[in-house]
Amino acid sequence: MTAAQIFDLAGKVALVTGASSGLGVRFAEVLAENGAAVALVARRADRLAAVKARIEAAGGRAVAIEADVCDRTAMQRAFDAAEKAFGTVTILVNNAGVAHSDRAVELAEEDWRRVISTNLDAVFFWAQEAARRMLAAGKGGAIVNIASVLGFGVNKGVIAYATAKAGVIQLTKALALELAFKGIRVNAIAPGWIVTEITHDYLSSEQGAAMKRQIPMGRFGEERDLDGPLLLLVSDAGRYMTGATIVADGGQLVGLRV
Helix, strand or coil: CCHHHHCCCCCCEEEEECCCCHHHHHHHHHHHHCCCEEEEEECCHHHHHHHHHHHHHCCCEEEEEECCCCCHHHHHHHHHHHHHHHCCCCEEEECCCCCCCECHHHCCHHHHHHHHHHHHHHHHHHHHHHHHHHHHCCCCEEEEEECCHHHCCCCCCEHHHHHHHHHHHHHHHHHHHHHHHHCEEEEEEEECCEECCCCHHHHCCHHHHHHHCCCCCCCCEEHHHHHHHHHHHHCHHHCCCCCCEEEECCCHHHHHHC
8 A cells, every 4th residue: 555545535524623723724734635625613714714715726625614612502513514514524633722821820710711621621522522423423533632742741831731731631542442442543642842823933032942952853843744643643544543642842852851
């Protein structure tokens, strides 16, 4: 079997949350380029429309669905819209997330709840809904949760984010254990610092330069550095993988463990 065949996603239906910016856009475009029909989910309808237009201009298929991942009713509508457009979702990329920069003693309850709700609760409920629909349709599938290296080691000022991402890693294992025999694989990707439109300014600062020096590869990640892990986990190339978290961080965690 050739590489093109093993990574081919023709006939697959993917849903990507947080698909209006950053890594979500990249994930959606990579999935479409490799043959999947893609449901783009996010709150910003105008941004989604632009991503949809780019995918279609490149020969792919996409539908834009406005939804807040923390809204369970909107979640149901999003899956319904994806099914109406392309059929049962067989690939879910749980990408939507929010960050914060508050020290623990200063973190407001509403900010804690916002981060946990978006970065952990929503990951579970969207995975749960995807799995229910795959099972009802008699289909297997792949769920990929986007975690973070901060789920393994923490920095100051990210207590809610790090806690949520550590939860995503454990959630991924627990879901994988329960769904494996039903033909649904659940894995995660834990990126390090990746340069996107959202992180560009911060990573270009003096603080960013100091952080770069802690990365063994000597650079921040690029969006394309996650293409391989994503395609591995959603395609037949990773057909015997479940419950795994792939770390893509330029060796940052290795350096911290020395």
